[in-house]
Amino acid sequence: MSKKKSPNSEEKLLTVEDVRALREEIALMHGSLAKDVLEHTPLIKKVVNKFIEKGLNASWTEKLLAPLAGSALEDDELILISYVLEELDALLKIEDEEKKVSKCVRIIVGSTGIGKSSLLGKLAARYKYFLPKKHSVALVNFDQEKVGAQEQLENYAEAMEIPLLAILELLEEEYDILFIDTAGSEGEDLEALKELIAFIESYTDYKIEISLALSATAKMRDLEKIHRRFSSLGIKNFILTKLDETTDLSDIINFLIKEKTPISYISTGTNIPEDLEVASKEYILNQFMKED
Ligand SMILES: Nc1nc2c(ncn2[C@@H]2O[C@H](COP(=O)(O)OP(=O)(O)OP(=O)(O)O)[C@@H](O)[C@H]2O)c(=O)[nH]1
Ligand SMILES: [Mg+2]
Incomplete structure (x- = not known):
C-alpha cells in the first residue's frame, strides 16, 4: 500500500531559526511603528522620555504608550504618567x-x-x-x-x-x-x-x-x-x-x-x-x- 502524501510535504517547512527571525522582524516593526507614532505625538513622547531618563526600558515604555496616540488620553501629561505607573503597579508582585x-x-x-x-x-x-x-x-x-x-x-x-x-x-x-x-x-x-x-x-x-x-x-x-x-x-x-x-x-x-x-x-x-x-x-x- 502506498503511503499517502501529506499536502505540505513538497513545501519547505519553516525551521525554528526561520520562526525566530520572523519574530524578531515583527518585534522590530512594532518598535519602529511605536517610534513613528511618538514623532507625531509630542506629549506622549515627552512622557516616554521622562521614564526613559528615569531608566525604564526604552522599547517597553514606547510600546506601552504609543497605542494611546489618537486617544482621549494623549493630551494629558498627568494621565499619561499615571498610566505608566498603573502598568508598573500591575506588573510588580508583592507577597502577602x-x-x-x-x-x-x-x-x-x-x-x-x-x-x-x-x-x-x-x-x-x-x-x-x-x-x-x-x-x-x-x-x-x-x-x-x-x-x-x-x-x-x-x-x-x-x-x-x-x-x-x-x-x-x-x-x-x-x-x-x-x-x-x-x-x-x-x-x-x-x-x-x-x-x-x-x-x-x-x-x-x-x-x-x-x-x-x-x-x-x-x-x-x-x-x-x-x-x-x-x-x-x-x-x-x-x-x-x-x-x-x-x-x-x-x-x-x-x-x-x-x-x-x-x-x-x-x-x-x-x-x-x-x-x-x-x-x-x-x-x-x-x-x-x-x-x-
Ligand atoms: N545601607 C545599608 N546597609 C545594609 C543593609 N543591610 C545590610 N547592610 C550592611 O551591609 C553589610 C553586610 O551585611 P550582612 O547582613 O552581614 O550581609 P551578608 O549578606 O550576611 O554578608 P555575608 O555573610 O558576608 O555574605 C553590613 O555592614 C550591614 O550593616 C541595608 O539595607 N542598607
Ligand atoms: Mg552573612
Missing part, C-alpha cells in the same frame, strides 16, 4: 505577609555582603515581637565559611533573646519559624545548601521557604546572573536590600517587571531590627518616582 504559615524554615540566599544576616536578625525580631501573632523563632547558622558569621548571629541572638541553634538542634525542639543564615554561596556552597534542604525535608515537617536577597544598587546583568545562580533552589520570593543607598531603582524595576516572583520585604538601612519594611508597590513606586 498575612498568608505566611507557621512551622516554616526560612532561608535567605544571595551574594556576599548583600545583607542576608542582617535581614535574618530583623525578620526574627519581627516575627517574635512585632506582629500581632507572636511566633516562636530561632536562628540557625549555616554560614560555615565566613569568619565572624557565628559571632554576628550570636550578637543578634543575645540582643533579641532569640535562641541560636546548630543544624542538628533543629530536630530537637519545635519552633514556628526557623531562620537559617547562609554564606554568599558560590557553586560548592550551593550543593551544600541543597543537602541541607534535603535533610530538612527528610527529617522534619517544616515547610521550606527560600528568599533571594537582591540589592537595589545591583545592575540588571548582576540581578539576572544572581537569579540564575540560585533559581534551581526554587526561589519563593525576593527581598530587596540597601534601598537607602540609591535613588535609582530603574534596574531593579526593569528586572522585577520581567519576573513573576513576588517581593516580600525591603531593607532600608543597617539598624536591626528597625530598618525593615513589608514590601509594597506604593513604597517601591514612590522611591522610583522621587526626584534626585
Whole structure:
C-alpha cells in the first residue's frame, strides 16, 4: 500500500531559526511603528522620555504608550504618567505577609555582603515581637565559611533573646519559624545548601521557604546572573536590600517587571531590627518616582 502524501510535504517547512527571525522582524516593526507614532505625538513622547531618563526600558515604555496616540488620553501629561505607573503597579508582585504559615524554615540566599544576616536578625525580631501573632523563632547558622558569621548571629541572638541553634538542634525542639543564615554561596556552597534542604525535608515537617536577597544598587546583568545562580533552589520570593543607598531603582524595576516572583520585604538601612519594611508597590513606586 502506498503511503499517502501529506499536502505540505513538497513545501519547505519553516525551521525554528526561520520562526525566530520572523519574530524578531515583527518585534522590530512594532518598535519602529511605536517610534513613528511618538514623532507625531509630542506629549506622549515627552512622557516616554521622562521614564526613559528615569531608566525604564526604552522599547517597553514606547510600546506601552504609543497605542494611546489618537486617544482621549494623549493630551494629558498627568494621565499619561499615571498610566505608566498603573502598568508598573500591575506588573510588580508583592507577597502577602498575612498568608505566611507557621512551622516554616526560612532561608535567605544571595551574594556576599548583600545583607542576608542582617535581614535574618530583623525578620526574627519581627516575627517574635512585632506582629500581632507572636511566633516562636530561632536562628540557625549555616554560614560555615565566613569568619565572624557565628559571632554576628550570636550578637543578634543575645540582643533579641532569640535562641541560636546548630543544624542538628533543629530536630530537637519545635519552633514556628526557623531562620537559617547562609554564606554568599558560590557553586560548592550551593550543593551544600541543597543537602541541607534535603535533610530538612527528610527529617522534619517544616515547610521550606527560600528568599533571594537582591540589592537595589545591583545592575540588571548582576540581578539576572544572581537569579540564575540560585533559581534551581526554587526561589519563593525576593527581598530587596540597601534601598537607602540609591535613588535609582530603574534596574531593579526593569528586572522585577520581567519576573513573576513576588517581593516580600525591603531593607532600608543597617539598624536591626528597625530598618525593615513589608514590601509594597506604593513604597517601591514612590522611591522610583522621587526626584534626585
Ligand atoms: N545601607 C545599608 N546597609 C545594609 C543593609 N543591610 C545590610 N547592610 C550592611 O551591609 C553589610 C553586610 O551585611 P550582612 O547582613 O552581614 O550581609 P551578608 O549578606 O550576611 O554578608 P555575608 O555573610 O558576608 O555574605 C553590613 O555592614 C550591614 O550593616 C541595608 O539595607 N542598607
Ligand atoms: Mg552573612
